[in-house]
Amino acid sequence: MTSNHVPRRTVLGGAAAVAAGLALAGCGDGGDADGKGPRERKKGQRIRLTFWSWVPGIDKPVALWNRKNPEVQVTVEKVSAVNGEQYAKMHAAVKAGNPPDLGQIEFPVVPGFLLDNGLLDLAPLGASRYQDKFIGWQWQQSVFGKGIYAIPQASGPMGLFLRQDLFDRWGVRTPRTWDEYEAAAKAIRKRGAWIETFAPTNGNRFAGLAWQAGAAWYTTHGDTWRVHLDDEPTRRVADYWESLVRRGLVKTIPDRQNAWYKDLQTGAIPSWVGASWGDALLVGNAPGTKGKWRAAPLPQWKAGEQAFANWGGSTTAVFAGAHYPKDALDFAVWLNTDPESIALLIDGGYGFPSARTGYRTTDLDADKDFFGGQAYSKVFADAGAHVDTGWRWGPGVDTLYQRLGDAFTDALADGSSFRSVLTKVQRQTVADLKDKGLKVESGG
């Protein structure tokens, strides 16, 4: 009997040890069986790069690259872009030490990744020689100090999408100023519809609207961040939308979700303060309204002004720890400048190219029929030319959006003022940045 015990225990113990070993190996595996750190590809060596993105149709230009570059094969892994989940995943991967080689990262969150040392500085690889290929302010969105942290891909100049047929039927003229927009909202409400939804959780668009009004949420002073969320232009935007919300002239449902798509389809919401990339969204989710939409410039605070802003816009970034940074950079530059690649990206509806050349504005009118033959991309091209390029993003924008969303949600429920939302989020954001170990002060 004793002789039976020993082997059995050994076997069990061995099994447990094996299980533990496997689990530990699972933890530490960063996918680099052949050692860590960046290196140069040997001539003729075949490598594989991983690229996390959610852009519709991104696989097509990547497939083209793969055909042209058999030695540097890029694999696209799609990530969810709902509620910032893609960045949660990326931050977790950075923290765990196994990020992909490349990632789709929007302008506002670039600083947040720098805070984690998540992105590779491309300047030592000579990235500055590509600067002239891109629109200046978009290139600057990922430049911090002497470092260049991403290659810009696309921007999202804002504009107004509207159902021309319904506006005509109801005798509502396309609003050119925010005053006219308010009048239009009243007229549309009388017809039983709502001009818009103020989605409390959409901090992204709120930032765009503040941007248009002349706000500057983040500035730097020496090595100190200044947060000015509660500034005059932002207050004006907050007051304006609060007044629309309180009078019931806009809905407050979340945007870009099923209920909202349904409202677009039925005309219950006949317009949208959106951005250039919104064409694909409308075409995909309200196909039955083909031919009835038009794009118009964003309403202005002062008649005749040309103040525009950007909503969205993204980059292709190389993560710190990429094994073959030079090849990753080559891919990122090719993806965003090669005319064939841009053409495929435009087909997918990725936004407004950051590249200066390689396309014509008319190429962007991919869904002309949907907009009744209008050359709608011109509207966004003009807006893009007038975007206030001084706007800078700071670290922790994800958290800022969440704070804004939570505070607006509270304000809608308990009736507290939108201005109090700004005061509160200003205070919280300063505290958040302090908690992250940054020098920060509250700007006026």
Added chain:
Amino acid sequence: MSRDTPHRPAPALAPVAGKRPGPAPRGRPRRAPGPRARHARAAAGFLLPFLALFALCFLAPLGYALHQSLFTTERTGPLGLGGREHEVFAGLANYAHALSDDRFLAGFGRVLLFGAVQIPLMIALATGLALLLDSASARGVAFFRTAFFLPYGVPGVIASILWGFLYVPGISPLVQIAGSLGWDVDFLSRGTVLWSIANIVTWQFTGYNMLVLIAQLKAVPQELYEAARLDGASARQIARHVKLPLIRPALVLTCVFSIIGTLQLFAEPMVLRPLASAIDSGFTPNLHAYSAAFVGNNPHAAAAEAVLLALVACVLSFGFLRLVGGRGTERR
């Protein structure tokens, strides 16, 4: 994720609740130390795999979370960007931070309210169904038992997506039907969304709890029913005075699992969040910790919140056990 904890152990526990495996070695004479030592060694051998996995999958993460919760990140470099970051000991600062966060505390209030309403409702429903299926006059028992249990087979995320479609105005047939009857319902408003989630959870877990209770009912010796019937007890009286007291251990068990599951509520609000602006980032404590970790990118704060959540779950479940255990299993 939200309700994982209660699932696993139950099926193993419930059927054996009535019988206890006899500890054989105890009764033996203790003359030779040999067999005893051998048994101890054997026991250790059998326990080892469990203990190893327990340490690896439970104690290690717990210890890691505790450790993480005591640190914070400091950054250097111009504007904190691209500079070095290092972790410094922060004591209980993360805990103080969490406990002074109104949204985090409000999340606790919300799940406690949820539990106070949903758990009694669900357990009552599960008990009712179990008694019905166990009654002598029940027909199609196998079919109904499977049918009631089926929702449990649907993962929480999928269930939330399914119900999401039934809740969203403009798409939901329920809202449409209610609307055509002149009843304007909004399942996702600030006042209703918690109960819409309660509905999903009830739909999912009633059948599961019912099954645990049925398993215990099956373990009741038939002679007891016979005796009761001979004494002239009606079916209703048997259910009330024989069956209910006897399935008390299973009821306690399902209640404890439900308490833990409720505190850990996560998947349902997470999935419904994009659809309902009434669900904020700290709707439940778990969601708050998730937001801290993955949106705020502050794993230290999230670890502190997770530890607090575990503590509350511990206090509540043991508190509940104490409360019901004090009166003993056999009632008069």
